[in-house]
Amino acid sequence: MRVVTPIVDGDGFSLKRIAIRARAESWSDPEIPDGHQLTFVRRGVFRARVGGRTLVADPTVAYFGGPAQEQSIAHRPGSEDTCTALLMSDPFMAELDRGAPVGGPVPVTGDLAVAHRVLAARARRCDSFEVAEMAVRLAGRVLAAPSSPRAVGRAATAAARRALAGGAKELLAGEPGTLGLRDVARRLGCSPFHLSRTFRDETGMTLTRYRARVRVHMALEAIEAGRADLAGLAAELGFADHAHLTRTVRDECGRTPRALRALLAAPD
CATH class of the missing domain: 1.10.10.60 (Homeodomain-like)
Incomplete structure (x- = not known):
C-alpha cells in the first residue's frame, strides 16, 4: 500500500510525504518523476533503483532522480517506510546553480535531517516566501554535498563490496540497538575486519x-x-x-x- 500526501505546492517546487507498507519483497513498477526529485528517508530502510543504479536507502542518505530517470523501490514486507520527497522543476533546478549528485546517495547529517523535517513541519504554517527560501537552501545544500564514494576495481569485486556494505546498512538500520559487530559480520558471512574495511571504503565512514x-x-x-x-x-x-x-x-x-x-x- 502506497499513500502519497501533498504537503505544499510552491513556486517551481512541491513537497509530499510518501508512506509505503509492502506485502512482498519485490520491485515496484518503474516510475519517472514529473521533475527533479530529491528523496529523504524519514523512517525505514529499503532498496531503490534510480537511473539503473541500485542503492540502500535509509535515513542517513538522500537520493536524487532526474525527470528522465526511472525509479523503482523494493521494501521489506510488513514494515512501513516513510519519505519526504522534494520535486523541483527545470527552472528551479537551474536557478540553484548546482549540479545533480553523481555516483550515488548523498549523506544526510543530523543538521540536514533537521532541515528537511523543519521544511515539512512548517510548510503549511509559514508564508510562501519563507517556505520557498527553506526549499532552496535545503536543495542547494544537498546537491552541493559530495556523494558517497564509489568502489574502484573489477566490476564483480566492486559489486560484491557494494552488496556487503549494503547488507551491513540494512542490518544496522533495522537493529541498531541490539546487533554487535561480530553479529553483523556473521550474518553477512565475513570477518569483522573485512566488513569494517569494506564498509569504510564504500561509504566513507566507519561502521561505528x-x-x-x-x-x-x-x-x-x-x-x-x-x-x-x-x-x-x-x-x-x-x-x-x-x-x-x-x-x-x-x-x-x-x-x-x-x-x-x-x-x-x-x-x-
Whole structure:
C-alpha cells in the first residue's frame, strides 16, 4: 500500500510525504518523476533503483532522480517506510546553480535531517516566501554535498563490496540497538575486519559512525512524533543512558532533544 500526501505546492517546487507498507519483497513498477526529485528517508530502510543504479536507502542518505530517470523501490514486507520527497522543476533546478549528485546517495547529517523535517513541519504554517527560501537552501545544500564514494576495481569485486556494505546498512538500520559487530559480520558471512574495511571504503565512514548516525535519526523521528520518555528511547536504541542520547543528538544535530522538539513543533 502506497499513500502519497501533498504537503505544499510552491513556486517551481512541491513537497509530499510518501508512506509505503509492502506485502512482498519485490520491485515496484518503474516510475519517472514529473521533475527533479530529491528523496529523504524519514523512517525505514529499503532498496531503490534510480537511473539503473541500485542503492540502500535509509535515513542517513538522500537520493536524487532526474525527470528522465526511472525509479523503482523494493521494501521489506510488513514494515512501513516513510519519505519526504522534494520535486523541483527545470527552472528551479537551474536557478540553484548546482549540479545533480553523481555516483550515488548523498549523506544526510543530523543538521540536514533537521532541515528537511523543519521544511515539512512548517510548510503549511509559514508564508510562501519563507517556505520557498527553506526549499532552496535545503536543495542547494544537498546537491552541493559530495556523494558517497564509489568502489574502484573489477566490476564483480566492486559489486560484491557494494552488496556487503549494503547488507551491513540494512542490518544496522533495522537493529541498531541490539546487533554487535561480530553479529553483523556473521550474518553477512565475513570477518569483522573485512566488513569494517569494506564498509569504510564504500561509504566513507566507519561502521561505528554509521550506527551512531542511524540511532540519531531514529531518535529524531521519535522526538518529532512527541516521544517524551527519553530514558526509554535511549534504552531501545542502545544508548548507555539518557545523557548519552542527549549528548549524541546534540553533537550530530547541533541541538538537544528538548530544543529539537520545540523547533519541530513551533511555527516560528
